[in-house]
Amino acid sequence: MKRKKLVAGNWKMNLEIAEAIKLATGVKDARANFKCDVALIPSFVYIAEVKHIIYATGIHLGAQDVSTHENGAYTGEVSATQLKSAGVEYIIIGHSERREHFGENHGVLKQKMEIALKHGLKPIFCCGEPLQVREEGKHKEYVQKQLEESLFNLSAKDFANITIAYEPIWAIGTGLTASAEQAQEMHAFIRGLLVPKHPIALQTRIIYGGSCNAANAKELFACADVDGGLVGGASLKSKDFLAIIEAAG
Numbered sequence: 001m002k003r004k005k006l007v008a009g010n011w012k013m014n015l016e017i018a019e020a021i022k023l024a025t026g027v028k029d030a031r032a033n034f035k036c037d038v039a040l041i042p043s044f045v046y047i048a049e050v051k052h053i054i055y056a057t058g059i060h061l062g063a064q065d066v067s068t069h070e071n072g073a074y075t076g077e078v079s080a081t082q083l084k085s086a087g088v089e090y091i092i093i094g095h096s097e098r099r100e101h102f103g104e105n106h107g108v109l110k111q112k113m114e115i116a117l118k119h120g121l122k123p124i125f126c127c128g129e130p131l132q133v134r135e136e137g138k139h140k141e142y143v144q145k146q147l148e149e150s151l152f153n154l155s156a157k158d159f160a161n162i163t164i165a166y167e168p169i170w171a172i173g174t175g176l177t178a179s180a181e182q183a184q185e186m187h188a189f190i191r192g193l194l195v196p197k198h199p200i201a202l203q204t205r206i207i208y209g210g211s212c213n214a215a216n217a218k219e220l221f222a223c224a225d226v227d228g229g230l231v232g233g234a235s236l237k238s239k240d241f242l243a244i245i246e247a248a249g
């Protein structure tokens with residue numbers, strides 16, 4: 001079975017409400033042309049508004065984080081059940097910015113994967129190496145460890161519900177992109193780690209992130225194991241984001 005591509009816009013901590021509404025509306029208005037799955041991943045505070053705009057359009061909604069706790073006295077946290085009840089489907093887990101700035105380690109990410117899956121959310125699990133590791137030629141070991149520590153406990157059923165995003169840290173927000181060859185090599189490597197454990201991982205989407213834009217998306221998405229993109233900066237303007245969606249067609 002062919003994997004349907006996913007293009008997900010990670011808005012990060014950007015946009016004010018009027019801009020968020022305009023962007024979501026711009027994407028919604030172009031939906032008749034979409035041939036791939038499309039997800040919008042705004043800040044928590046805009047989730048309800050974006051849900052309202054894309055309701056019943058087939059465009060998917062995501063969130064950028066989830067609490068490790070079920071519910072209760074955890075000021076500032078947002079739970080998996082809250083997100084689910086607000087219409088969220090995808091959830092980014094393990095983004096390098098959260099690993100770096102918020103100290104999220106393998107163990108925390110493992111917990112986030114488990115709680116998201118338990119409540120029927122679909123994690124987009126991010127992995128990827130920093131520049132120094134790439135330069136030392138240790139990127140495969142590095143990514144393998146990220147997957148082993150946070151994902152290898154999951155069941156075959158879980159693997160049917162997750163997406164993996166390979167995001168080399170040196171390419172995120174830098175304008176440097178992994179070449180199509182580098183991306184394909186890593187995506188095939190990741191798939192090669194997962195499939196022997198769970199053959200269903202042949203169906204797991206592995207998307208690329210890191211300065212993905214309208215100019216490079218087509219070449220990246222043409223790679224056999226690149227099943228779409230997790231797009232940051234270029235997802236903030238509907239024209240750019242729509243061009244990337246088209247490249248996935």
Ligand code: PGA
Nearest residue numbers: 172173210211231232233
């Ligand atoms: P970028 O971000 O497209 O701005 O490089 C990608 C990401 O961090 O998901």
